[in-house]
Amino acid sequence: xxxxxxAAFEVRIERGEKIEPGDWMPAEYRRQLIRMISQHAHxxxxxxLPEGEWISxxxxxxxxxxxMAKVQDEAGHGQYLYHAAETxxxxxxxxxxALLAGxxxxxxxxxxxxxxxxxxxxxxxxxxxxAIRNQTMLAGCSYGPYSRAMVRICSEETFHHKQGKEMIVAxxxxxxxxxxxxxxxxNRWWWPSVMMLGPHDADSPNSGAxxxxxxKLKSNDAVxxxxxxxxxxxxxxxxxxxxxxxxxxxxxxDWIHGPIDWSEFWAIIRxxxxxxxxxxxxxxxxxxxxxxxxxAMLAYGERQRAQAAD
Ligand code: BYC
Numbered sequence: 001x002x003x004x005x006x007a008a009f010e011v012r013i014e015r016g017e018k019i020e021p022g023d024w025m026p027a028e029y030r031r032q033l034i035r036m037i038s039q040h041a042h043x044x045x046x047x048x049l050p051e052g053e054w055i056s057x058x059x060x061x062x063x064x065x066x067x068m069a070k071v072q073d074e075a076g077h078g079q080y081l082y083h084a085a086e087t088x089x090x091x092x093x094x095x096x097x098a099l100l101a102g103x104x105x106x107x108x109x110x111x112x113x114x115x116x117x118x119x120x121x122x123x124x125x126x127x128x129x130x131a132i133r134n135q136t137m138l139a140g141c142s143y144g145p146y147s148r149a150m151v152r153i154c155s156e157e158t159f160h161h162k163q164g165k166e167m168i169v170a171x172x173x174x175x176x177x178x179x180x181x182x183x184x185x186x187n188r189w190w191w192p193s194v195m196m197l198g199p200h201d202a203d204s205p206n207s208g209a210x211x212x213x214x215x216k217l218k219s220n221d222a223v224x225x226x227x228x229x230x231x232x233x234x235x236x237x238x239x240x241x242x243x244x245x246x247x248x249x250x251x252x253x254d255w256i257h258g259p260i261d262w263s264e265f266w267a268i269i270r271x272x273x274x275x276x277x278x279x280x281x282x283x284x285x286x287x288x289x290x291x292x293x294x295x296a297m298l299a300y301g302e303r304q305r306a307q308a309a310d
Contacts, residue, residue: 001026013214018144021087029213032206033143034088036215038095041081042106045099046279048074050114051123059117066163067120073156080153084145100284102276108265109196111274115188118171118178122185124164126193126231132157133227134197142214165234172238179239186235187243194257195265197224203262228255 005024012019019025052071058064082092098104109127114120132154139150168185171178198204198220210216218226232255235242246258268274 013142016214017142018147019142020144028209030088032209032213032215033146034085034090035206036210037081037085037088037146038090038098039105039107041078041085041095042099042104043110044074044078044081046106046110046283049279049282050110050112051120053114054117054120057117063167070124070160070163073160077153077156080149084149087145096287100280100287102271102280105269107196108268109192111268111271111276111279112188112192113275116181116185118168118181118185119189121164121167121171121182122189124160125168126164126189127196128157128160128164129231130193130196130227132161133223133230137216137218137223140217168240169238172240183240186240190243191260191264192268194224194228195260195262197227199262199265225254228257229253
């Protein structure tokens with residue numbers, strides 16, 4: 001890597017040009033993107049598990065259809081993102097192996113259990129709400145394949161967000177049992193959703209390089225602020241109470257949260273608490289069950305190639 005190559009690359013970033021797969025890029029830019037896009041792909045795939053568990057217990061046909069469509073969307077998001085990672089020269093099999101071996105990260109949020117039906121709505125409202133804030137920003141990122149994947153993913157996530165909000169608002173205005181169910185789900189999902197946007201900026205080692213290269217256009221704390229400013233008033237309007245005694249609005253109108261327990265965040269990521277081990281075991285079982293599909297696809301591909309060569 002020469003200084004001239006770096007300088008020319010940085011000029012392209014400054015001009016707002018998209019970097020495409022065959023283009024020259026610094027090794028560290030490539031490494032950061034593979035890290036982030038593969039973690040994101042794993043999150044979509046593991047993210048099917050907490051909600052997927054509830055498909056057979058959905059309270060109505062309408063809710064079941066919505067949930068099935070949502071979980072299928074997440075599988076599709078995983079596919080786009082593995083493809084985007086592959087454009088950087090990495091092998092999907094290696095990425096999946098790293099996930100199953102516990103060497104790769106995925107979003108902390110999916111190591112929490114879904115204890116009740118309202119958790120499905122709360123995930124849609126809060127988790128997809130946080131994800132949209134982060135991913136709308138990433139839709140403007142400098143790497144073409146990632147930015148384009150984000151555009152489609154965000155429009156699908158917007159539907160996920162709306163269905164979650166619609167469900168929780170209905171329960172919050174429903175019977176005392178429904179209200180209690182919605183409040184209980186909020187009590188458990190509030191802090192994990194605030195944390196999922198990543199550590200505070202001062203503790204975010206990757207942000208510097210990602211911001212310099214136009215991947216992260218906003219910092220973790222800036223996205224978290226947007227998330228709070230959107231969701232706090234809506235949750236309060238629904239009649240729910242947010243489990244943060246220090247939450248308040250400052251003079252600028254921003255909602256300010258109380259101290260975050262980052263020890264819980266890191267313990268969840270390391271799999272010391274929460275469902276990390278169980279999630280990976282479930283993924284491993286699904287991967288093993290799907291072996292025949294991969295084998296059939298490889299055999300089909302080989303036959304097509306052989307026929308084309310004839
Ligand atoms: N969970 O330097 P930092 C979804 C790690 S799926 C676990 O700030 P960065 C959905 C981070 O990886 C939504 N680990 O990192 C799906 C780093 O460790 P390494 C998933 C986390 O990358 C199904 C270390 O902490 N979205 O919406 O600059 C159903 C230091 O952090 C987390 C994405 O993946 C976390 N929450 O910023 C429903 C979006 N946060 O790798 C919904 C793409 C941080 O150095 N990713 N870490 O060992 C991003 O935008 C960024 O990676 C983050 C973190 C903002 C998440």
